Amino acid sequence: MQVVYTPGVMAMGWEWRAWRRGSGVPRSDEVVGALSLVLDSNGFTAQLNSNKLVNNARLSVAILGFGLETPVRAGENRGEQLEHEFVVLGFASYQSNGRWQGTLPEAPLR
Incomplete structure (x- = not known):
């Protein structure tokens, strides 16, 4: 994705704009394995x-x-509360051959 905007929806590793039209989530018939x-x-x-042989799995x-x-402190909505659902607070991506071990991504605490 070159541009970040909200809501930005990703499916199968790609930007998915068809969600606005009510299209179903893209599916793949390929069975890779169980995580x-x-x-x-x-x-x-x-x-x-x-x-299957797994190389460069992410x-x-x-x-x-x-x-x-989130309290709005400035602008035309000052004094309002913004409500958020399903927010990504922390994100990390790990490359491997199908086995991973690591720490969870940091997320801000409120």
Whole structure:
């Protein structure tokens, strides 16, 4: 994506503008495998179990926030509260051969 705007919707790694027209999410009939993920206090471990050889697999991890409010301090909406649902607070992408271990992306605490 060259430009960031809201709402920006991604599907299968690409910008997906058809969501505004009510189109269904693009699907792929290709079965790659099953992803397992274990979270603990130190981070995560993930593994892609596949019958195919996996090279350069990418795991994307997002920390999401729901029911968030932001007070508007300036401008025409000063004094209002903006309500947010399904917000990405932290994001990281990891490259591997199908096995990953790492720390979760940092997300701001309110």
